[in-house]
Each structure stands twice: as C-alpha cells, then as structure tokens.
Amino acid sequence: MxxxxxxxxxxxxxxxxxxxxxxxxxxxxxxxxxxxxxxxxxxxxxxxxxxxxxxxxxxxxxxxxxxxxxxxxxxxxxxxxxxxxxxxxxxxxxxxxxxxxxxxxxxxxxxxxxxxxxxxxxRHLEFQKEFEINWQRLDNIEIVDSFLEELPKELKVINVLCKKDLNKHIIFDRNQKDIINQIQTIYKCDIEAFSEHPGIYIPLRKSSSINFPNRFNMWSFKQIKRIIYGNVSSSVKRALNNLKFSDVDIPFYIFLGIPTIQGNIFIGFLIKIKSNQLNHKKNFHPLKLQATNIEIVPLSIKRHGLNFLLNRTQGFNFNDEKKVIVFGVGSIGGKVIVELVKAGINNLIIVDKDIFDVENIYRHELGFESLYPNIKEVYNYPKSMLMKNRIEFSWPYANVESYYMDVLHFIEQYETHIRSADLIISALGAPTIELFLNNYIISNNINTPVLYSWLDPLGIGGHVQITNNNVSNGCFRCLHTIEGNINSLNENKASFAEPNQIFSKSMLGCSNEFTQYSSLDSSETAIFTVRSAIKVLKGQIDGNPVLSWKGDPKQFLEQGFKLSKRYHLSNEMLENYSKMYVVENCLVCGRENG
The missing domain is CATH 3.10.110 (Ubiquitin Conjugating Enzyme)
Structure with a gap:
C-alpha cells in the first residue's frame, strides 16, 4: 500500500x-x-x-x-x-x-x-448509553417480544407467553384492548399454542446506579437480588416482599426498568431451577428461592408497543383519539389509508363501492396477493374489505371498519359516523358525488373538516382542498363556481389543465375508460394529502385553502394538451393565493355567511 x-x-x-x-x-x-x-x-x-x-x-x-x-x-x-x-x-x-x-x-x-x-x-454515563445494546451481546441471550404500551411505574405482575419449540417469549397486559387478537395476527397462530407463565416487572428508582455485567459475564442470582433490593423505592420493596405465588411455576420471569437520562432501560431474566430443589410449593417468592442450582438466562426486550414504534417516526402519535373516514379506496385513497396508519391514526372507516380487479394492480396499494387470495374461491372482492384486511394484518394496532357501498348510501345510513369523525378525506375523484357531500356536510351543520384529494392527468400535479375547517367560507362548490354566475357549475378552478379537454382513454370500450397517471403521481398526492390531514388534526392550518403540487408537464404537452394559467404560478404564489377561489355568495357556504 x-x-x-x-x-x-x-x-x-x-x-x-x-x-x-x-x-x-x-x-x-x-x-x-x-x-x-x-x-x-x-x-x-x-x-x-x-x-x-x-x-x-x-x-x-x-x-x-x-x-x-x-x-x-x-x-x-x-x-x-x-x-x-x-x-x-x-x-x-x-x-x-x-x-x-x-x-x-x-x-x-x-x-x-x-x-x-x-x-x-x-464511564458510568457511557455505559448507560449503550447498556441495552451491550446486553444483547451477553452469552445465551434470549429475545422477548414486549407488547406493553408503557412501562409500569409500580411493581406489576405481568403475563408471559412461551413457546419452547420456537424459543419465543411474549409479554403483554391482558387489560390491553384487543391485545390477544393483535398477538395472534402478528404471529399467525392461536395463542393457545403458547404456555403461560408468571412474571414480575420491577421499576428501579431514578437514582439507581447499575454497573453493566463485568466483561459480559452474567450476574449471579445473588447479585440480581442485591441490585433489585438496593435500587427500589420503599413502596416497591414492600410490594415485592408481600408478593407470593400460590404454586411454583418454573421457569419464572423477572423484568427490570432502569431509569437513565436517555429513558428507561428494559431488561429481563429467565429463572430456571430444578423443581426437586424447591423447599416448598405453596406461597413461594421468586426472589427468596434457596435452591443451589439456579440458571439465569438474560432476556433482551424487543419493544412492540405502538407508542414506542411511533416514536421512531416523526412522532405523530394520536393515542387512538382520532377517527378518520376515507371515501374512496382507489390509487390515491388506498395509499392515503396506509400512510394515515403509519402516521399513528389507528381508527379508520373506509368506504368504497368497487371491487378490486387486475386493471388496478400497478396503480394501487393492493397487489396480486389481494386479487387471488384463494384460487378455489371467487376473486371479486371489495376494495374496502381487502384494504381492511391488508391494514389489520400489517399493522394489527389499527382498527378499520370497511363498508362496501357508495358514499350516498353511507351518508344516508351512517350520519352518526360522519358527525363523530375528526376528519373526512374524499379521494373519490367523482366531483358530482363530492359536491353532494360538500352540500350535505355544510347544510346539516356538521362540524367535521373535509379534505378533497384529486390528481390532474399525466403527472402535471395533484391537489388537496381543505373545507369546513373551523370557518365556513370556502367549499368544494366554490371551486366549481365563477363569481357572477353562482347558479352554474364549471370545471375545477384549481386544475392545472385548461378547461374543456378530454383526458380519458379506453382500451376495452367506454365501460373501461380511465385517466392516465402513474403510481408515483398517486403516491405523491396521497403523501401530500396525509401531510395536510395531520396538520388539520393538529390545528396547524387556518381556514380552507387549496394546496397543490406541480409535476413535469412534458408528457402532457407532447400529447397536445394545454396547461391552465394556474399551473404557471410559482409555488409561492400558489400558497399566497390558496384561498382566492372562495366565492363570497356561494350557494352552499355563502348562505352560511349570510
């Protein structure tokens, strides 16, 4: 060299x-x-x-x-x-x-x-920083999947599931909502296939001073007891001393929460002992065993709790408080639903009247696995049902209600859902139905904000209109109304395409017409929509703006189409003029102001 x-x-x-x-x-x-x-x-x-x-x-x-x-x-x-x-x-x-x-x-x-x-x-601070990662490097370490949402502040008896043939350990709280179904979904098996054992979680006090096992040599049982009793509060110590189990259940699990400046370290131990070495089988205490042949297996905790996982993202954790309705499970709506769940919105209602067919494959969030789930069965499944299955299988914390029906029937039958929702997102791409929805929401004094999301053809852009967002002026009809002619409907004023052009194509006749755009375009619009939705839910958007993103017009122009004047505005001007579409005497939102 x-x-x-x-x-x-x-x-x-x-x-x-x-x-x-x-x-x-x-x-x-x-x-x-x-x-x-x-x-x-x-x-x-x-x-x-x-x-x-x-x-x-x-x-x-x-x-x-x-x-x-x-x-x-x-x-x-x-x-x-x-x-x-x-x-x-x-x-x-x-x-x-x-x-x-x-x-x-x-x-x-x-x-x-x-x-x-x-x-x-x-030295001590540096050990704390990498305590858990070093813990994973101990000899004979076994992995425990934790579904605890929060680490308890007091001593707590917790449930541990064990499947020896898979070397799998799971800790959870039976009081947690729907936890059994979530676990069964994640592991694709019946919970009855696991044996259940007792475990205790012991929170150490904030002033705890715990040294990492010297040179990766696991602590002895005596050292573990010394660490616990030397670093718990008096109330935890009393609870610990009073803790008894009616029957010996070995192996036994002990978990520790160790406070540090970077958060709680979460570790555990599996206590193994030969049953013939126990002095008694009634009212035994796991930390008062006198057996001489105890094996300590260190446990590394993989946290599966929703809050912990969401904190690894940008931190949009709505704590199951928000409920969102999505109308339309097409190429935009399907992606919107997935991104909403990833953003921490776990209560969804999705509505769509269409089945999922092969023509949708390369623009949709669903793929061939949804098209042919079982070769022996008919495969004309509703998009809404398939998307519900996809979400709850991939992200079991989500609670999704799906409705295979058109929006008009849903509004007629489920107004209570509409009134109780925190947000409605319409990705129907059907202006006539959305105009009806707009009129219904405003005229019935429903306070739920509504986002309308749609794409322009051939990748020239996408749009989100926010309406009913604490103020009434500015609605979906305003986008289709021109000042001075409020009784007539016009093409969408926000469009980047000049009016009176036909963009639909057909490969199999008029019943199969579609507008060209790519999955990238629908993905960008979906992300744009979800960013806007999060801001609305967090109260970070004032009023009812129209927000737009612009794409490359090359293919659009090559096919002889014309761009609207709005496309040529700068992004800054689009933002500054985002509310100029409002029609003061609009037949829907204008009468509210009057």
Missing part, C-alpha cells in the same frame, strides 16, 4: 510508536484486512496496545481499531469482547478517500477519546 511510509512518518511526528505487523495478529473477522499496525500509547499511566486493521476497501471505509490488551485494563464501554473500539458510527459518515493518512490519524484520535471517556468520570 503506497501510503504506508506516510502513515509511519505521521505517527512518528506524533511521537507514537507505530509498527507494521502481520494481519494474522488481528483475529477478528469484522473485515478482510490487507495491512495491520500496532501502536503503543498511554492514558492516565495506563499502557495501551492498539491494533489498526486496514480493510481492503480502505480508504472508502474507515479503519478498524482494537485494544489488544483489553483484558488487562479496566472494563470500559464502547469496547467489545474482541477489543473492537467503537469510535464512530457509520450513519451519515463522510470519508474523504483522497486523504488516507488523515483518515487514519482521525480514527486513532477518536479511539483514544473513546478509551479516555471509558476510564474517566464519564
């Missing part, structure tokens, strides 16, 4: 003893190494021997450093069992591959800083 001499020269300038060594001296399999170096250094009179491995992809990837005498120095965070020094994360890391010597020098300096923090005053 051409820069070896430069590396040695630079480390000599830094007054460090660096020498090239055989790659065989690095036993790690983390990379294929082509060169290796050894450096001797000191921090606080502690002698360090650091190995530098140069991967074959270097300098496109960072060098890998190891603390060779890891077992001879104090146990410290950010250093793994093979001595690997975690001095930098790869997330967003930019490496200037034209400067290999500087890369190596920077990696070495960061490694020294990592070691210094690991043996200095920041």
């Amino acid at each position: 051409r820069f070896i001499n430069e590396i040695i020269k630079r480390f000599t300038e830094l007054k460090l003893e660096l020498k090239e060594i055989s790659i065989d001296e690095i036993t790690s399999t983390r990379a294929v190494f082509v060169n290796a170096f050894q450096v001797k250094d000191k921090i606080d009179n502690i002698e360090l021997i650091i190995l530098i491995g140069i991967p074959k992809e270097f300098p496109l990837v960072k060098p890998i450093l190891f603390l060779k005498n890891y077992n001879d120095v104090t146990f410290m965070p950010h250093i793994e069992r093979d001595g690997y020094i975690c001095y930098s994360t790869d997330d967003g890391l930019i490496i200037d591959s034209n400067k290999p010597v500087q890369i190596l020098e920077e990696a070495y300096k960061r490694s020294l800083k990592t070691i210094k923090n690991g043996i200095g005053s920041k």
